[in-house]
Amino acid sequence: MSGFSSTSSTSPARPRRQDKPARSGGIGTSLLHRSNARTAAVTLPFFAYVAVFLLLPTVIVIVGAFRSPTGAFTVNNLRKLAEANTMQAFGISIAVSVTSAIVGAVVGALASYALVIGSRPNGALRRIIVATSSVLAQFGGVMLAFAFIATIGINGIVTIMLHQFFHVTVNPNWLSSLPGVITVYSYFQIPLMIITFLPAVDSIKPQWREATESLGGNTWQYWTKVAFPILLPRLLSSFLLLFANAFSAYATAAALFSQRSFLVPLMIQGAIRNEMDPNQQGFAQVLAFAMVVVVALAMVASRLVEKRFARWQ
Amino acid sequence: MSSLRKIMTVSIAALLSVSSLAACGTASASGTTSSSTSSNAEASTATSLSDFGSMSALEKAAEAEGSLNVIALPHDWSNYGEVIAAFKKKYPKIKVNEANPNASSKEEIDAIKTNAGTDAAPDTVDVGLAVAATSTKYFAPYKVKAWSSIDSSLKEKSGLYTAGYTGIMSVGWNKTKYGSITKLSDLLKSKFAGTVALNGKPAEAGAAFNGFLMANALSGGTLTNLKPGLAFFKKLETAGNLTQVDVTDATIDSGQTGVVFDWTYNQESYQKSLKAKGIDWEYKTFPKAQVVSYYNQAINKQAPHPAAARLWEEFLYSAQAQNLWLKGGSTPVLLTQMKKDGTVNKTILADQPQLTGKAISYTNDDSTRITTWLQNNWDKTIGN
Numbered sequence: 001m002s003g004f005s006s007t008s009s010t011s012p013a014r015p016r017r018q019d020k021p022a023r024s025g026g027i028g029t030s031l032l033h034r035s036n037a038r039t040a041a042v043t044l045p046f047f048a049y050v051a052v053f054l055l056l057p058t059v060i061v062i063v064g065a066f067r068s069p070t071g072a073f074t075v076n077n078l079r080k081l082a083e084a085n086t087m088q089a090f091g092i093s094i095a096v097s098v099t100s101a102i103v104g105a106v107v108g109a110l111a112s113y114a115l116v117i118g119s120r121p122n123g124a125l126r127r128i129i130v131a132t133s134s135v136l137a138q139f140g141g142v143m144l145a146f147a148f149i150a151t152i153g154i155n156g157i158v159t160i161m162l163h164q165f166f167h168v169t170v171n172p173n174w175l176s177s178l179p180g181v182i183t184v185y186s187y188f189q190i191p192l193m194i195i196t197f198l199p200a201v202d203s204i205k206p207q208w209r210e211a212t213e214s215l216g217g218n219t220w221q222y223w224t225k226v227a228f229p230i231l232l233p234r235l236l237s238s239f240l241l242l243f244a245n246a247f248s249a250y251a252t253a254a255a256l257f258s259q260r261s262f263l264v265p266l267m268i269q270g271a272i273r274n275e276m277d278p279n280q281q282g283f284a285q286v287l288a289f290a291m292v293v294v295v296a297l298a299m300v301a302s303r304l305v306e307k308r309f310a311r312w313q
Numbered sequence: 314m315s316s317l318r319k320i321m322t323v324s325i326a327a328l329l330s331v332s333s334l335a336a337c338g339t340a341s342a343s344g345t346t347s348s349s350t351s352s353n354a355e356a357s358t359a360t361s362l363s364d365f366g367s368m369s370a371l372e373k374a375a376e377a378e379g380s381l382n383v384i385a386l387p388h389d390w391s392n393y394g395e396v397i398a399a400f401k402k403k404y405p406k407i408k409v410n411e412a413n414p415n416a417s418s419k420e421e422i423d424a425i426k427t428n429a430g431t432d433a434a435p436d437t438v439d440v441g442l443a444v445a446a447t448s449t450k451y452f453a454p455y456k457v458k459a460w461s462s463i464d465s466s467l468k469e470k471s472g473l474y475t476a477g478y479t480g481i482m483s484v485g486w487n488k489t490k491y492g493s494i495t496k497l498s499d500l501l502k503s504k505f506a507g508t509v510a511l512n513g514k515p516a517e518a519g520a521a522f523n524g525f526l527m528a529n530a531l532s533g534g535t536l537t538n539l540k541p542g543l544a545f546f547k548k549l550e551t552a553g554n555l556t557q558v559d560v561t562d563a564t565i566d567s568g569q570t571g572v573v574f575d576w577t578y579n580q581e582s583y584q585k586s587l588k589a590k591g592i593d594w595e596y597k598t599f600p601k602a603q604v605v606s607y608y609n610q611a612i613n614k615q616a617p618h619p620a621a622a623r624l625w626e627e628f629l630y631s632a633q634a635q636n637l638w639l640k641g642g643s644t645p646v647l648l649t650q651m652k653k654d655g656t657v658n659k660t661i662l663a664d665q666p667q668l669t670g671k672a673i674s675y676t677n678d679d680s681t682r683i684t685t686w687l688q689n690n691w692d693k694t695i696g697n
Contacts, residue, residue, distance in 0.1 A: 085692055085693075149567070149569070153567070153569060154507055154508060154567075154568060154569050155567055155568045155569070171506075171507070171553070172506055172507025172508065172556070173506075173507045173553060173556065173557075176556070176557050176558070256558075257557040257558060258513075258557070258558060258559035259511070259513060259514045259521075259557040259558065259559060260557045260696070261514075261692070262696070270514065270517050272419070272420070272423075273417040273419060273420060273517060273518070274417070274419055274516075274517045274518075275417045275418035275419045275440075275441050275443060275444050275517065275518060275519055276441075276443050276515075276516055276517055276518070276519065276522050276680065276684040276687075277443070277516070277517075277681070277684050277685075277688070278419050278422065278443065278444050278447050278448065279447075
């Protein structure tokens with residue numbers, strides 16, 4: 001899943017049509033129309049792409065969610081959503097996503113701050129960390145799972161070393177447990193946070209600190225009254241991005257424990273693959289539809305947060 | 314305008330996160346261009362060899378098509394690698410396109426649906442009974458030459474699907490590391506921590522379903538009393554021995570799954586691949602729990618290469634291919650007949666696990682009932 005830029009103070013504002021054109025005249029409006037048409041023409045390929053690869057699959061999922069195996073309209077699939085098992089999977093999925101997003105947001109934010117105050121803006125250290133984060137933020141899926149399995153799995157290098165040197169036995173099922181999954185997820189959450197949050201920390205001006213101090217404020221007041229409120233919207237929207245990122249992660253979890261369906265994406269996998277009961281297609285689509293709803297809610301919340309704080313920017 | 318843009322942003326954002334899941338359809342074979350000839354129509358309605366006139370006429374028609382699409386045939390599953398190689402050698406003019414070797418039976422049917430009308434659709438499928446029995450509307454009836462030698466309980470009477478081979482459910486393990494296993498309760502020992510695996514989830518995957526039935530029979534259960542089996546797996550899980558990883562060659566190689574409930578024809582290939590690494594992989598079947606379940610062959614009604622599809626079926630039910638299946642550790646459906654005819658390869662036969670005692674087999678109704686029971690109880694007891 002790719003990030004999507006939020007309109008914050010750092011990105012240039014899009015030119016908008018003004019309510020009152022400076023000069024009402026034929027030339028101005030015709031130019032305006034022409035440039036609008038050109039803009040539309042340029043964005044057409046993008047929207048076509050979105051339609052084919054995003055809207056169409058979603059429509060298929062939503063339609064499928066209300067169809068029985070024979071193709072008739074049904075709400076039976078929705079009923080399965082309310083079953084304890086499904087509810088539990090959504091609960092655990094959301095809990096894992098929230099926890100790994102909190103870990104990612106806190107550690108990532110602190111790391112960003114440390115980078116800003118501890119290294120030169122274009123220094124080698126900072127460049128290395130940013131470059132590494134860009135790579136690691138995308139380091140999910142089977143590779144990541146394998147890296148952990150090869151390290152602390154049942155026959156992992158560290159597992160065997162601990163056993164030989166210290167006679168400590170690592171629980172072979174730990175990677176398939178919730179703390180294990182959260183740890184693995186944090187591995188790509190933290191770098192993603194650094195990438196998205198670093199520009200916001202960069203925008204803190206030393207003058208604010210000076211202004212605070214010259215007005216008699218101490219460090220505590222500076223953080224609580226000035227810096228934190230300014231950073232908060234970006235912090236929250238980054239957190240929601242991390243949440244959505246973890247919520248939709250599938251390959252990593254599938255490689256760690258393919259037979260458990262306590263996360264929704266794995267439940268979908270189970271329903272799609274099921275060869276003992278071939279009538280699960282609709283259920284898979286209902287689950288996917290419910291995921292769309294959850295992520296949509298997260299995005300709406302993200303927009304609201306940004307709007308709420310836009311006044312301060 | 315701005316509100317519309319907002320809606321777009323929000324909806325696109327939401328979609329981004331799940332589109333990867335939604336768009337994850339079935340992998341399809343690379344499209345091939347087949348020459349559709351008028352013989353195509355004839356071939357697609359042929360229900361037996363006599364409709365073509367002769368074997369050589371069928372071979373000619375298939376070679377004219379020049380391609381065959383197969384799906385979900387892992388090379389180390391029941392020795393399919395050698396079966397495909399033998400087919401290629403026999404008919405060098407026919408290009409074999411293999412799609413998605415690790416697909417489940419259900420995904421094979423999905424591939425028929427999603428690729429309907431294209432050259433990439435699978436010509437034939439190899440599916441478990443539950444899927445075969447519920448997907449007959451996608452199949453074309455066809456009776457192979459050896460049709461009369463196949464037991465009537467193992468074929469759909471109009472030839473929509475036909476049993477091909479079965480394994481016997483077994484327990485396989487790394488003998489080098491764990492020593493010997495004589496009975497099911499040995500698996501509860503602490504040395505097997507986190508390494509005992511079913512091949513999938515019992516309510517989802519055929520191999521796991523049958524593994525469950527075997528453990529159930531060994532624990533004193535029957536096809537109608539499934540509680541003993543569930544109690545055994547609960548004990549296994551409480552002991553911390555049950556792992557939740559799907560069995561693949563990689564997990565076998567890395568030792569993640571050191572003890573595996575699986576078909577004999579899979580154990581055979583694990584044994585072969587580990588021998589090269591100096592590891593002794595042993596497997597055993599239990600006389601009291603000889604669970605069998607045939608995989609079935611069927612032809613896609615809308616096969617892009619109808620003649621090649623039928624030729625492939627004829628090939629699978631020839632002594633050559635049946636012997637290759639046997640070599641892979643499975644029991645081919647024509648074995649009894651081949652023993653009579655003397656066409657069975659004696660050296661291979663001497664090497665293979667034989668069915669001892671009464672096989673536990675079940676009907677599609679049984680499997681549906683047991684699946685429902687597992688859906689209602691497995692996750693509740695073992696954790697989902």
